[in-house]
Amino acid sequence: MLPKHYTNEKTGISYTLHGDYYLPDLVLPEQEDNRPIGKWGNLRKSYLQHHKKAFYNYLVSNLTLHTHLADVDEQARDMFDTLTEQMKESEGITEELKEQNQLEWVGRMNNIRERANEIVCSELIYA
Numbered sequence: 693m694l695p696k697h698y699t700n701e702k703t704g705i706s707y708t709l710h711g712d713y714y715l716p717d718l719v720l721p722e723q724e725d726n727r728p729i730g731k732w733g734n735l736r737k738s739y740l741q742h743h744k745k746a747f748y749n750y751l752v753s754n755l756t757l758h759t760h761l762a763d764v765d766e767q768a769r770d771m772f773d774t775l776t777e778q779m780k781e782s783e784g785i786t787e788e789l790k791e792q793n794q795l796e797w798v799g800r801m802n803n804i805r806e807r808a809n810e811i812v813c814s815e816l817i818y819a
Contacts, residue, residue: 725759732768733761735817743818768816775808 698714699706707714729737737757740748751757780786783800790797 721755723755723758725762727758727762728765729758729761730765730769732772732812732817733765735813736764736768737761739818764816768812771816772808772812775811776804779804779808 694709696709697706697717706717708717737748740751748757751760780801783804785797785800785804789800
């Protein structure tokens with residue numbers, strides 16, 4: 693009968709018997725960064741997985757993927773908010789317009805949000 697657990701003397705790695713095989717008892721360290729990833733971070737993750745596989749694997753193996761995605765998410769949110777406000781000011785979209793003509797205000801704001809979204813994606817997410 694094989695023992696359930698054993699430790700290799702040379703490497704110091706402990707193993708547990710699973711069926712007929714000994715598998716190493718590997719545990720990832722606790723992640724200190726608990727910031728949310730959000731919409732932009734998830735878009736970046738998907739892009740890295742499909743188009744920058746080597747960089748994605750590098751981040752995963754160095755345990756820095758979550759930090760990278762959280763940083764990108766924060767930068768993208770800040771950039772989106774700033775661009776939206778700047779475009780609103782430059783195009784004269786005010787609360788007064790919102791009170792006078794809600795449909796026009798909604799249409800123009802949707803246009804601004806889409807343009808800001810495109811800029812953020814091209815500058816931060818898909819770079």
